Amino acid sequence: MPRSTLTGSRIRERRTLKGLKQADLARSVGISPAYLNLIEHNRRRIGGKLLVDLARELDADLIALSQGAQAPLVEGLRAAAGEAGEARDPAEVDRVEDFADRFPGWAGLVTQQRDHIGALERRVEALNDRLAHDPYLSDALHDLLSSVTAVRSTAGILNAGDDIDPEWRVRFHRNIYEDSQRLADGAQSLVTYLDTIGSAQEGLSTPLDEVEAWLAAQSYALGDETSAETHTDTRHAPLKTLAAQTLAQDWQAKAARDAQAMPLAQVDAVLAQHGPDPSALARAANMPLDAAMRRLAALPPADHRPPVGLARCDGSGTLTFRKPLDGFALPRFGAACPLWPLYQALLRPTVPVRRVIEAQGQPARRFVAYAICQPVQALEFDAPQIVEATMMIVPLEHAGRTVPSAEASGDALGVGSTCRVCARAACAARREPSLVMVDHT
Structure with a gap:
C-alpha cells in the first residue's frame, strides 16, 4: 500500500500508545x-485541517503522521527481505511500511544488520586477498613464528636441568625477554595492519595500489576540463614511487587522448540517446x-x-587496472x-562480448559486462602476439536501452x-574450495 494510505494505522497506533479512547479523540x-x-x-x-487537529x-x-517512516528505512527493509532468499518463513513484504511505522526501532535494527x-x-574478500598474496603479511607471520620458536627453544633449555652456568642462565633469561618483546611488538603491528584492511587508511603495497588510490581520490576523472587545471602533472600528485608516477x-596520457577524441559533449549526447553503450560511443567517435x-x-x-x-x-589474466563498482568486487x-x-x-581476440552477470553478495546484483580483447601493438612477422582485455561493468538498472529486454530479464551468468x-559450490570453473560454506546457487 502507498505510504499515505496508512495514515489511519499510524493514527490508531499513536492513539493507543497515548492511552486515548477513540470516542475521546473523536470528540476533541x-x-x-x-x-x-x-x-x-x-x-x-x-x-x-482534520489531520492537523489530530496531530496536535x-x-x-504532522509529516511523520501522514508519511510515516522515512523512505530509506522502508527501502532498507525491502532490500533485506529480498536478500533473505528462500527462507523457511518468508518476510511479509506487503506489510513493510506498516512494520516500519509501528516499530521504527526494530526496522532500523534490521537495516543496520543488513x-x-x-x-x-x-x-572477508579483502582479508582473503591479503592472507593469500600479501608479501608483507607473509614476512610478518614468518617473524612471529621465528620469535615463538626462539622463546620455546630457550625455555626448553632452561627447563632441562639446574646444571646451567649462572652467566648463561642470565643470558637465556635476557634472550627470552628480548624475544618475547619482539613477539609482542610484532603481534601488535600485525593486528594494526590487519585492522586497516578494507579501510581508507589501508597501506599501499604496490605502485598499482598507489595509482588506483590517487585516481579514486579524484573519482577516476582525468583529461576533462573539470580536472585539467588541478591534475595536469603527476609529479605533484601524492605518489611515493617512481614506478607509480x-x-x-x-593512464593520464591515455585519458587525455580519449577526452580529445571523445569530447564530453559528444559523450553526453550518446548517453542521452543510447545509454552507457560503448559500441555506440565507439561508432560516433570512430574510436576503438x-x-x-x-x-x-x-x-x-x-x-x-x-x-x-x-x-x-x-594475456596472462593478471589484472592490470581496477576501477571498482558498488556491488561488484x-x-x-x-x-x-x-x-x-x-x-x-x-579466448576470442577482437570479438566483442556482452553478458548480463549476477555478482554474488548481499544482495546479489545484476550488471551488464562489456569486454573486448585487442592487440596492444602492431603485429609483425614472427613477433609474439601481445594482447590486453578490457571489461566495462554497468549496473543493469542503469544499462537502459543498451541491453534487449529479453536478455535483461533472462538468466544471468x-x-x-x-x-x-565464492559460495557457488557447483561452479565448474572452481579452482579451490571456498571459505564460505553457504550455497547460493
Whole structure:
C-alpha cells in the first residue's frame, strides 16, 4: 500500500500508545467515533485541517503522521527481505511500511544488520586477498613464528636441568625477554595492519595500489576540463614511487587522448540517446571499443551519468587496472573469477562480448559486462602476439536501452570475485574450495 494510505494505522497506533479512547479523540477534533474508526482502518482518506487537529491532539509530527517512516528505512527493509532468499518463513513484504511505522526501532535494527553483513562480506574478500598474496603479511607471520620458536627453544633449555652456568642462565633469561618483546611488538603491528584492511587508511603495497588510490581520490576523472587545471602533472600528485608516477602518467596520457577524441559533449549526447553503450560511443567517435570503455569509466561524476566500473588484464589474466563498482568486487590480490567476460574475451581476440552477470553478495546484483580483447601493438612477422582485455561493468538498472529486454530479464551468468570467497559450490570453473560454506546457487 502507498505510504499515505496508512495514515489511519499510524493514527490508531499513536492513539493507543497515548492511552486515548477513540470516542475521546473523536470528540476533541469534532468528528464522530464511527468516522474516526473508518479513518483508523484506512477506509477514509484524511488531510487538511482534520489531520492537523489530530496531530496536535496526539502530540505527533504532522509529516511523520501522514508519511510515516522515512523512505530509506522502508527501502532498507525491502532490500533485506529480498536478500533473505528462500527462507523457511518468508518476510511479509506487503506489510513493510506498516512494520516500519509501528516499530521504527526494530526496522532500523534490521537495516543496520543488513548493512553490517554487507560490510563483513567485503571485509572477508579483502582479508582473503591479503592472507593469500600479501608479501608483507607473509614476512610478518614468518617473524612471529621465528620469535615463538626462539622463546620455546630457550625455555626448553632452561627447563632441562639446574646444571646451567649462572652467566648463561642470565643470558637465556635476557634472550627470552628480548624475544618475547619482539613477539609482542610484532603481534601488535600485525593486528594494526590487519585492522586497516578494507579501510581508507589501508597501506599501499604496490605502485598499482598507489595509482588506483590517487585516481579514486579524484573519482577516476582525468583529461576533462573539470580536472585539467588541478591534475595536469603527476609529479605533484601524492605518489611515493617512481614506478607509480610512471603508471599514472601513462593512464593520464591515455585519458587525455580519449577526452580529445571523445569530447564530453559528444559523450553526453550518446548517453542521452543510447545509454552507457560503448559500441555506440565507439561508432560516433570512430574510436576503438576499449578506448570508448576507458572514456565512459573516466567521466566526471554527474547525476545523468551512470556508475561505471572497469577492469583490464594482460594475456596472462593478471589484472592490470581496477576501477571498482558498488556491488561488484574486484580482487586486489590474486586471481579473479574465471567466468568473468573479461577472460572470455581473451579466448576470442577482437570479438566483442556482452553478458548480463549476477555478482554474488548481499544482495546479489545484476550488471551488464562489456569486454573486448585487442592487440596492444602492431603485429609483425614472427613477433609474439601481445594482447590486453578490457571489461566495462554497468549496473543493469542503469544499462537502459543498451541491453534487449529479453536478455535483461533472462538468466544471468553467476560470477564471484575469487574462488576462495565464492559460495557457488557447483561452479565448474572452481579452482579451490571456498571459505564460505553457504550455497547460493
